[in-house]
Amino acid sequence: RDNGQVSRRVRAAIRVEGIVQGVGFRPFVYGLAIELGLDGLVGNDERGVFIEVEGGRAPVGEFLAALRGHPPPLAVIERISVERVRAGPGGTGFVIVRSAVGGDRRALVSPDVATCVDCLREMADPADRRYGYAFTNCVNCGPRFTIVRDVPYDRPNTTMAGFAMCADCAREYHDPADRRFHAQPVCCPACGPRLRLVDREGRTIAGDPVAEAVRWLRRDAVLAVKGLGGYHLAAVAAREPAVAALRSRKHREDKPFAVMAPDLAAARRLCAVDETAERLLTGPARPIVLLRRLPEPPELPGAAIAPSVAPGNPWLGLMLPYTPLHHLLLRELACPLVLTSGNVSDEPIAYVDEEAMERLAGIADVFLTHDRPIHVRADDSVVRTFRGRELPVRRSRGYAPQPMALAAGVPRPVLACGAELKNTFCLAKGRRAFVSHHIGDLENYETLRAYTQGIEHFRRLFDLVPEVVAHDLHPEYLSTKYALEREGVDLVGVQHHHAHVASCLADNGECGPVIGVAFDGLGYGLDGTLWGGEFLIADLARFERAGYLEPLPMPGGAAAIREPWRMAAAYLDLALGGCVPDDMDVVRRNADRWPAVVALARAGVGSPRTSSMGRLFDAVAAITCGRDVITYEGQAAVELERRADPAEPGAYECPLLAGAPATTALFTAAGPELVAAVVDDLGAGTPAEVVAARFHNAVARLVADGCARLRDAGAPSTVALSGGVFQNMLLLERATDLLEADGFRVLTHRRVPPNDGGVSLGQAAVAAALDRERG
Amino acid sequence: MAHGSGGKATQTLIEAVFLDAFRNPALEPLEDSAVVEVGTERLALTTDSYVVSPIFFPGGDIGDLAVNGTVNDLSVSGARPLYLSAGFVLEEGFPVADLRRVTASMARAAATAGVGVVTGDTKVVQRGKADGCYVTTAGVGLLDRPARLGVAHARPGDTVIVSGPIGEHGVTIMLARGELDIEADLISDTAPLNGLVATLLDACPGGVRCMRDATRGGVATILNEIARASGVAVVVDEDAVPVRPAVRGACELLGIDPLYVACEGRMVVVVDGPSAGAALDALRGHPLGGEAEIVGRVRDDPPGLVLLRTTFGGTRIVDMLVGDPLPRIC
Ligand SMILES: [Fe+3]
Ligand SMILES: [Mg+2]
Ligand SMILES: [Zn+2]
Ligand SMILES: [Zn+2]
Structure with a gap:
């Protein structure tokens, strides 16, 4: 038993904490121990996994190394503690012990996981009983969060409850040596869910559902596919008529569609896939990764992307198949597929069968569906890459509800209600924060319902009763109103941009103090105006507004967000001292309403004042790129970034003016001067590509100069960059470069988005910090 | 100043100060x-x-x-x-x-x-x-009619009618202040509604649940009061709400929603389902109700909320405003 060696036996008691249940941890430990010839036991309790191993010093060491180095793919180990205990006589073998009663109660529900290679191999093997089966999964992969109805995470508490395991599946489920040991959604063609292809009236279409669906797709049909967290709408990416039809039926004018490529090789034919992108594309979360497109090679006709997929866009949102159904579909189709959320314009994605049939009947020609219900709607996650790691844009399927470890504890359980658009909520207790899946824009009733139900669901899943409720200060946010209706809790209002900065701190496991640069569309400020171009000196508990973009009116309020030319009007009126030449393109294009909008701004009627950086980008985008009206959030800024020539090093001057007296601000940044420089440059015949780049460089310099000014006045030399504007990679890169060159340490987002999707984590971090101070 | 804009802040002020001071059974229904x-x-x-x-x-x-x-x-x-x-x-x-x-x-x-x-x-x-x-x-x-009217009387299945195009008074006033370079062919809708009300009550005795003139806070605020007081949902069809092009144009320019703009001669009427046709006919037969429209229905779920069915089939929440409208988009 000691591999022939004579050595002293040792016994180690090991405790593993983190996401270690429902992820194949016990079979992994069991297999490892058997392989190394160790005696001992493994089991689950409410704290995680406990292990005792006994054997020779060398194999026990090897065991520990493997535990640390190669845990099961889905495990997220937060802590391993090892203690020497007295060794026994040996020869007892290795056993999996029963969980203590209620032991799984607090097991952390894992995110949904992309199909693993072992399952794929079985699906491709004609001799395997799961050959071609669209619901194949194991303890290392498959649906989790989206099918869990309640805890403990057991089959009866999932949407697999209605499927009784057959004898073969049951055997696998109960065999500690099997990859499907305690894999709750285990199933096979004999006992599990089934695919169905139906027409708009719900009538079944005969034949193999996948093969038939592909036949429809090839005839330019729009297909609705039931995925992991909801229905997708699909069309062959190379087929312009199909993609154009999808666009018009969905009422989606310009926003790019995401594409699912059959495999990594196909992805590489479409986009530049570096090491980081490859890791993200093929990882267990399988987000949509925004990647730079390659010029289309004419000799590879299958790799073509129709113009309507992402009109005029050098970037493409790319993902790889993540469910067995996607694998089957893409293998049969053998070319990229547009895969977009199953909804009409801004509605939430459809996930209940009858509702999907009803809502998508005007869009999809056929429905590829199945009988495994989805319990929680989860959109695809979206990420960009920045300096060899991911920068989340939308954190949802594959990530939620993975807890985030907090640097400091949460004395009393916190519910953070999040913002209004791109809402997520966050529950936190102990040292963990559970940021929800992407809920969406709360102004929509369906979304509000998903929000309130989602909060209840998370409370049950994580056994948490909030005692502190954190919320935004905007009085009209439905999340604020929801918070204010809670009874018997302590309410904590957190300023929007403080929440952004705190979310960046929490994301990086830090507490501050830092200079927080929060640039976004807008958020409610302490003075009742709308902020959004903020330099805060902040830690988790408090902040001071140390600098900001000079406020100006937004003529028509929300209308100025939908119509960037209005921001151009407001900026130009200030930049050019009220004398805007009639022959400027942006003025000519909007001549009929220009004087009225300028009058609105001057009179301050229906024109709230804002220091928003997003609105400055809008104004410059309207002036430079002709983007007068947007059809999706952030469109103008996105197009300005896209237009900018990355090789251009020049930058405009953006003076920092002395801060207003009787405020905490050391400076304000003169946005109109930047706009004046843009106008001059364009007037001198400089191409828009160069102007757009110089503007980006100017804003990056504004960030660096502002931070330097604050550091000179005693502020910390660490900077946290947050807010939706920092999804702009050109700005993020330039600003980070400049700051680092000037000796700053720079924190950027890596686990939650810089946009409002990350606000709930920040609110939770602030509420917890204030609660800690109260003691 | 948010306390004067007719939204939730006004409501809170009324409840916190006036109701508290004067509390009595005749005041209480507010x-x-x-x-x-x-x-x-x-x-x-x-x-x-x-x-x-x-x-x-x-x-x-x-x-x-x-x-x-x-x-x-x-x-x-x-x-x-x-x-x-x-x-x-x-x-x-x-x-x-x-x-x-x-x-x-x-x-x-x-x-x-x-x-x-x-x-x-x-x-x-x-x-x-x-x-x-x-x-x-x-x-x-x-009060010489048997009608029992009140914001708490709406029931699922009822029909919601507005007596004419909305928002004209509020937009006219905003433009009349002369700060804006906007010309619109608009006049205030100010008018006495007693004749129209009498016509309606005569036409469907017992069928009318409640009427409100949509002044400060506009139709949206009235509907929210009805939804809350009656514990019902009011579902409004965006395309059915009568708004004159001049009002729509001015609202679009000003970035405001006509549903929240004051009227001084329009009312919101809730009638029981069977009376809807008669009520609409009666209103339309009167000079002040010629452009009356059925704009929505009362449902049981979700209680207390006003939902707007948009042109694309979405359902937007039309909430009571806390104060002056501020953009919520980040
Ligand atoms: Fe924001
Ligand atoms: Mg009165
Ligand atoms: Zn698997
Ligand atoms: Zn089976």
Whole structure:
């Protein structure tokens, strides 16, 4: 038993904490121990996994190394503690012990996981009983969060409850040596869910559902596919008529569609896939990764992307198949597929069968569906890459509800209600924060319902009763109103941009103090105006507004967000001292309403004042790129970034003016001067590509100069960059470069988005910090 | 100033200060008019102060506004308006000619509505202590119909009607202030609703659940009050809401939602399902209701919310505003 060696036996008691249940941890430990010839036991309790191993010093060491180095793919180990205990006589073998009663109660529900290679191999093997089966999964992969109805995470508490395991599946489920040991959604063609292809009236279409669906797709049909967290709408990416039809039926004018490529090789034919992108594309979360497109090679006709997929866009949102159904579909189709959320314009994605049939009947020609219900709607996650790691844009399927470890504890359980658009909520207790899946824009009733139900669901899943409720200060946010209706809790209002900065701190496991640069569309400020171009000196508990973009009116309020030319009007009126030449393109294009909008701004009627950086980008985008009206959030800024020539090093001057007296601000940044420089440059015949780049460089310099000014006045030399504007990679890169060159340490987002999707984590971090101070 | 904009802040102010101070059974329903019994008669009693700026605007002035507003508050409670009082607060130096114009238009409006202005009062305050001229009217009306009306009376299955195109008064006032370079062919909708109400109540006796004149906070605020008080959902069809192109254009320019803009001669009516057709016909047969439309339905779920079915089939929440509208988009 000691591999022939004579050595002293040792016994180690090991405790593993983190996401270690429902992820194949016990079979992994069991297999490892058997392989190394160790005696001992493994089991689950409410704290995680406990292990005792006994054997020779060398194999026990090897065991520990493997535990640390190669845990099961889905495990997220937060802590391993090892203690020497007295060794026994040996020869007892290795056993999996029963969980203590209620032991799984607090097991952390894992995110949904992309199909693993072992399952794929079985699906491709004609001799395997799961050959071609669209619901194949194991303890290392498959649906989790989206099918869990309640805890403990057991089959009866999932949407697999209605499927009784057959004898073969049951055997696998109960065999500690099997990859499907305690894999709750285990199933096979004999006992599990089934695919169905139906027409708009719900009538079944005969034949193999996948093969038939592909036949429809090839005839330019729009297909609705039931995925992991909801229905997708699909069309062959190379087929312009199909993609154009999808666009018009969905009422989606310009926003790019995401594409699912059959495999990594196909992805590489479409986009530049570096090491980081490859890791993200093929990882267990399988987000949509925004990647730079390659010029289309004419000799590879299958790799073509129709113009309507992402009109005029050098970037493409790319993902790889993540469910067995996607694998089957893409293998049969053998070319990229547009895969977009199953909804009409801004509605939430459809996930209940009858509702999907009803809502998508005007869009999809056929429905590829199945009988495994989805319990929680989860959109695809979206990420960009920045300096060899991911920068989340939308954190949802594959990530939620993975807890985030907090640097400091949460004395009393916190519910953070999040913002209004791109809402997520966050529950936190102990040292963990559970940021929800992407809920969406709360102004929509369906979304509000998903929000309130989602909060209840998370409370049950994580056994948490909030005692502190954190919320935004905007009085009209439905999340604020929801918070204010809670009874018997302590309410904590957190300023929007403080929440952004705190979310960046929490994301990086830090507490501050830092200079927080929060640039976004807008958020409610302490003075009742709308902020959004903020330099805060902040830690988790408090902040001071140390600098900001000079406020100006937004003529028509929300209308100025939908119509960037209005921001151009407001900026130009200030930049050019009220004398805007009639022959400027942006003025000519909007001549009929220009004087009225300028009058609105001057009179301050229906024109709230804002220091928003997003609105400055809008104004410059309207002036430079002709983007007068947007059809999706952030469109103008996105197009300005896209237009900018990355090789251009020049930058405009953006003076920092002395801060207003009787405020905490050391400076304000003169946005109109930047706009004046843009106008001059364009007037001198400089191409828009160069102007757009110089503007980006100017804003990056504004960030660096502002931070330097604050550091000179005693502020910390660490900077946290947050807010939706920092999804702009050109700005993020330039600003980070400049700051680092000037000796700053720079924190950027890596686990939650810089946009409002990350606000709930920040609110939770602030509420917890204030609660800690109260003691 | 958010406390004056007619939204939730006003509501909170009313509940926290006035209801607290004056609490009594006639006040408690917080309807537009109070119902009191005098001898064997049931009377409706209401009062309102008018501080509109400018005082003269296309389609009316502070005088007919003050008469019509009080007539309408009485009318929508189901009462027949009878008598009004009028109180004036004048800023020193307010031109007598203007005052004559105001009183003349009050007299005209009273005659049109068939009510008498039977008592009054005037105070003059120092220059700068008021803005030209404020008018307060109070009114009494006779509740001589059996109709039981109230914001809490809406039931699932009911139909929601507005009596005409919305938002004209509010937009007219905004443009009349002259700060904006906007020209629109618009006049205030100020009008007395007692005739229209009588026509409606005659046409569907027992079928009307509640009526409200959509003044401050507009149709959206009224619908929210109904949804909350009745514990029902009100689902409005965006495309069915009558809005004149000039109002729509001005609202779009100003970035405001016509549903929240004040009217002074339009009402929201909730009738039971079977009465919908008769109610609409009756309204349309009256000169002030020619463009009445069915705009929505009452449902049981989700209680307390007003939902707007948008052109694309989405359901947007039309909430009661806490204060002045501010963009929520980040
Ligand atoms: Fe934000
Ligand atoms: Mg009144
Ligand atoms: Zn697997
Ligand atoms: Zn089976």
